[in-house]
Amino acid sequence: MNVQIQTVHFDADERLLEHVQKRLDKLKTFHDRITGVEVYLRLENLSQKVRDKVAEIKVFIPKHALFAKHESKVFEESFDEAFDSMVSQIKRQKEKMIV
Template sequence: MNINFEYKDVAASPRLEAMAAEKLNKLEDKYNFIVNADVYFKKENTSESDTGRICEIRLNIPGTTIFAENSNGSFEASLAKVISELRPQLQKRKEKMQAHY
């Protein structure tokens, strides 16, 4: 799986990229139909300390695209939440694909 990282108002972070790649590779092990992933890290100015670090992930799979986004106090927390939001979408897609075989 090819993973593309993009940053907006944030410095590139090898640690965040490694963490995201590890989590996405675990998803790919279970859902082997993932073609590639686009991961976006954004910083938003907000008055609340528990939001403003946004992580978005777009997964390209045959026939469609799956997307999840979350804003949290840290990129790590946002990434974990986005991954947990993607799992049920991937499971649903996998069930649909198996129904066609």
């Protein structure tokens, strides 16, 4: 499984990257044919003082690409919400393959 983590408009600290990587390692338990994962962590509304933290996750399975996005005031929360959404999408996709 090829994993790419990209940060846009900021440099992520080691703690955030470890959190993301630890959660992504769990994806293998939900589907064994995941070929790649792309994570984008982005700051939105750069002109305003309050910046929204956006997390986007793309998961590539043969013949399918799944996408989840969430934004909040904390990167960990944004990523966790997007990750939970991605897990449910992966489970639904795997059930469709079985049927």
